Each structure stands twice: as structure tokens, then as C-alpha cells.
Amino acid sequence: MSLVDLYVKEVGQHLPAASREDIEKEIRTLIEDTLDDEAGTLGRPIDREMTVDVLKRLGSPQKMAARYLPERYLIGPRLFPQYLTVLKIVLAVVSIVVVIGLAVATGISPDRGVSFVEMFRSVVTGLIEAVFQAAAIVTIVFAVLEYAQPNIKLTEERWDPLTLRAQTDSERVSLVGGALTVLFTLIFALVLNFYPEWMSIWHFNDNGEWLHTPLLAEVFFRNYLPFLNVLWAAEIVKEIVLMARGRWIPSLRWADVAINLATAVLAAIMLTGPAIIAIDAVSFNDMGWGSVDASTVQALTNGLQIAARITIGIIMGVSLIEMGKGLYRIVEERRMLAAA
Amino acid sequence: MEQSELVDNLVQELRRGVITLAVLSQLQEAQYGYSAMKLLADRGLEIDQGTLYPLLRRLESQGLLESTWRLEETRPRRYYVISERGRMILPLLREEWTKMIETIEPLLMGDPTPGEPATESGREEDESR
Numbered sequence: 374m375s376l377v378d379l380y381v382k383e384v385g386q387h388l389p390a391a392s393r394e395d396i397e398k399e400i401r402t403l404i405e406d407t408l409d410d411e412a413g414t415l416g417r418p419i420d421r422e423m424t425v426d427v428l429k430r431l432g433s434p435q436k437m438a439a440r441y442l443p444e445r446y447l448i449g450p451r452l453f454p455q456y457l458t459v460l461k462i463v464l465a466v467v468s469i470v471v472v473i474g475l476a477v478a479t480g481i482s483p484d485r486g487v488s489f490v491e492m493f494r495s496v497v498t499g500l501i502e503a504v505f506q507a508a509a510i511v512t513i514v515f516a517v518l519e520y521a522q523p524n525i526k527l528t529e530e531r532w533d534p535l536t537l538r539a540q541t542d543s544e545r546v547s548l549v550g551g552a553l554t555v556l557f558t559l560i561f562a563l564v565l566n567f568y569p570e571w572m573s574i575w576h577f578n579d580n581g582e583w584l585h586t587p588l589l590a591e592v593f594f595r596n597y598l599p600f601l602n603v604l605w606a607a608e609i610v611k612e613i614v615l616m617a618r619g620r621w622i623p624s625l626r627w628a629d630v631a632i633n634l635a636t637a638v639l640a641a642i643m644l645t646g647p648a649i650i651a652i653d654a655v656s657f658n659d660m661g662w663g664s665v666d667a668s669t670v671q672a673l674t675n676g677l678q679i680a681a682r683i684t685i686g687i688i689m690g691v692s693l694i695e696m697g698k699g700l701y702r703i704v705e706e707r708r709m710l711a712a713a
Numbered sequence: 714m715e716q717s718e719l720v721d722n723l724v725q726e727l728r729r730g731v732i733t734l735a736v737l738s739q740l741q742e743a744q745y746g747y748s749a750m751k752l753l754a755d756r757g758l759e760i761d762q763g764t765l766y767p768l769l770r771r772l773e774s775q776g777l778l779e780s781t782w783r784l785e786e787t788r789p790r791r792y793y794v795i796s797e798r799g800r801m802i803l804p805l806l807r808e809e810w811t812k813m814i815e816t817i818e819p820l821l822m823g824d825p826t827p828g829e830p831a832t833e834s835g836r837e838e839d840e841s842r
Contacts, residue, residue, distance in 0.1 A: 396770075399746070399791050403766055406747035406790070432763045440767040 376424045377404050380434060387438030396441055404431070448515045452548075456515045459552040460508060467507040471500050507560065514555050514613075521617035551616040555609050562605045565598060574652070590651040597649070600639055607632050626703045633696035640689035650674075650681045732760055734810055736768060737777060737803050743794040769793050777802060 374382075381404070385397045407427050408419045415423070431437055448456050564571050573585035611628050615621065643649065653674050714722075735758050736749065744752060746766050753760055772778045777799035780791050795803065 398789065399766065399770075402788055402790050403746045403762065405788060406745070407762065410747065410751075430762065437763055440763055441770065 376421065376428065377401065377408075380404070380428050380431075383434035384438045387435055388441060392441070400437070404428070446519060448512070448519050452515055452519055455548045455552065456511070458549050459515070459556070460511050462549075462553060463507050463511050463556055464504055467503050468500060471503040472496055507556075510556055510559055510563075511552070514552060514559070517613060518552075518616055521613065546615055546618075546620055548616055551612045555612045558605050558608055558612075562602060565594075566602065569594065586656050587651045590647070590649050592647050593649040596646070597639065597643055604632060604635055604639065607635075621702070621706075623703060623706070626699055626706075630696050630699040630703070633692040633699065637689050637692040637696065640685050640692065643685050644682060644689070648678050648681070649685075650677050652677055731810075732758075732764070732768065733772065734806050735760075736765070736772065737795060737799055737806070740778060740793055740795045740799075743781075743792040745790040745792050749793065772799075 381397050381401050384400055385393045388396055404427060408423060411423055411427060412419045417423075569587065569589070570585050572588045574588060607628070611625060611632065615625055618625070735753060739752055739756070740749065746762070746769060749769070750760060750762060750765050753765075769778060769780075773780050773793065777796060778793045779796045780793045782789050782791050784790075
């Protein structure tokens, strides 16, 4: 294989398949034309030295191929500042939560032989893992947004300075807020679906082995999680579309109302259904925290069940309020549109 | 960034748009990549091959040039020529170029048009676009 063949083939390696053959063919003839001309000028036949010289002037195959390709970004300059902001917030939150969580979990029974070094090691490895996962999720979310950017451009082309006054605060969309919603929804969904053991109380047994007692009951995962997954997926899609559009539009408002309504209904079902906290007197005693009397255990487990129901109640209340706000804004925005 | 590197980058930015204009103006008759480069070089505009060839394709994908493969001397060559759309757009670009020179030259010479500060006319240019 000649040097020119090798060069052309190498350029082709860095080009998309659809245009590869055509560009390869073109570059080959261009190199051959240059070589012919060079040979004519120098008055000697084409040789290796001449070929090397011509290829050097063309530049490395990677550089040559890059010139044929449009600039592409995983996250472009437009979204990059928001990406950095979100990344910093998420990494800070994740770091704090993980460090505190792991330190508490590891140090919970210091008399059972966990040295400081051991605790430090587990906190550091846990932190590194969590930080990488969080950073990956942030990056994926923004890459999806970057991909959805044609929509952002469309709204920008129609942008008119006069709309600045008409656009109310309620219509405005915060990219950072939206990205954080998507991220924390994703992280929460991933934990419950793939790492349910994280929602546990960790402890040692008498043999010094790590054990975890699930916080959430089987019924939660079986009866409610599939519906929650659908709601979270809908929420994520809504937020991404919202960020891509850059402002609230009626269809997104209705989607938001529907998600809030569904959340409130699901919360109501969970409130009237069986207990979702798995901790009871038996599992509490299994944790081996020793000398707690039966009535205290009973009070603690009851307290946990009540706290869970209060949380669900709050979620239901907030969803209903948000739904009401959404409906109010639909009416309000329609009225404003009619007035304009 | 080294000063020479910075200057190189700035010069490249300056040249980028100008090269497009130059290429469009010289492709009234069909040329293949190498002949186009020679033609421009003969007229004093040196463009390296790695810049010119991808540019020809990009202009074609924008509909400003058309291309056809022709077999010559046992070698197939892709010939580029200005398209109908390119012919319509070229005079508009030429006009912009002339305006730009008229605006920028006095700025560089420190010699604004009498009675009209250079910055003002520059701003008007920007706003009208």
C-alpha cells in the first residue's frame, strides 16, 4: 500500500460512513494532482520524499478529516455556563450527602471494631463513586438538551424585544432549576430501582458483619414503584421539553397539571393502602441495638409509620397546590393573550 | 497564548470570510480543487489545500456551488462551479465587502469621514443589519 493510500484510508477512518468514500476519492485525486504538479516543477519523477512533503503540507489525517466535519459539541458554548453551574451544585450536594451518610453509617457502631482508617476509606471510595455517577448523569442530561437545541433556535428566531414585557415571571423557565429537577428525579429513580439497599438502615451484627435492614416495604416496590417510574419519566420529559422551548406553553402546562394530579391520586392511594415502612419491632430488635425496651421500640416504629404518612400527605398537598397553580396560570395566560 | 499564535488566530479569523468571497468570485468557470488553488495563488491569494478543499464541499452543501465528477487523463476529478444561487448571492456579498472596506479603512487610518465620526457610522452599519 502506498503512502498516499495509507493517508487517504486514515482520513477516511475519521469521517462518517455516508460521505467517506466520496471524500476519500476527492482527496486522492487532489494529492495526485499536487504530486504531478510538484514533479513538473522540480523536473523529477514522483518519489517518496516528494510524497512525504505534500502529505505534510496537507496536515495530519485527523486534522484533515476534522476540516470536512461540522463543529459538533456534546455540550455547546450556549449551554456550557448552565452546565457548570448545575454540575457544581449537584457535586456539592452529592458530596455533602454522601460524606455525612457514609460517616454516620460507618460510625454508627464504633465499638464494633471499625477503625478510623476503615471509615475514611469507605467514605472516600463511596464519595468518588457517587461523584462520578452524578457528573455522568448531569452530562447526559445536558447532552440531551444540546441535541434538542434546534427547538431553542426556533424560539430565538421569533424573539422580539417587545415580548420582554409581556412575558410574565410565571412563564419564565430556569434552566438551572429545570436541570436540577431532572437530575434529582433521575438520581432518586435510579436509587429506588437499582440500589434499593441504599434506602436501608445499615448496621453490624454480632459477628461484625455489615447488614442492612430495608427501610421500605416490599409492597412499595411491588405496588407503587412502577407508577412512580411512569410519573418520574413524564416529569423528566416535561422538564426537558420545557427547557428546550425556553418558556411555558399551554400543552406543557396541561402536562404539568396531569402529572401533579396523578401524583396526588397516587399519594392518596398510598395513604389509604398498607404501610410502606418496613421497620417493625422485629426488624428493629434484629439490628442488635440492645437494651431498648418493647414500648420504646413500639413508639419508634409507630413514629416512623406516622412520619411516612405525613410525608406522603405533604406530597399530596403540594401536588394539589401545584396543580391549582398550573390551572390558574392556564386561565391567566389565556386571559392575557386575549387582552393582547 | 504566544503573541505570534494569537496573531495567527486573528489573521485566520479575518481571512475566513474573505476566502469564501474570493472562491465564489473565481468559480465562474468550473475548476477542480487543485486548479482552483492554483488560480487563486496566481492571483496572489495563497490558500492551503487543507482549508480550500473542505471549503469547496461546504459551499456546495450550502447550495452556492455545484459539482460534477469528470474523467480526465485516466483520473476522475470533481469540478466545482458557482450555482444559480451563488450567482445571486455573490453581488450581495461584494456589496457588503465594499461597504466594510469603506467603513473600516478610515477607522484604521484614524481618518473618519468629515463631519461624521467613524464610530457612529459603524454603529449604524451594525444596526441596519
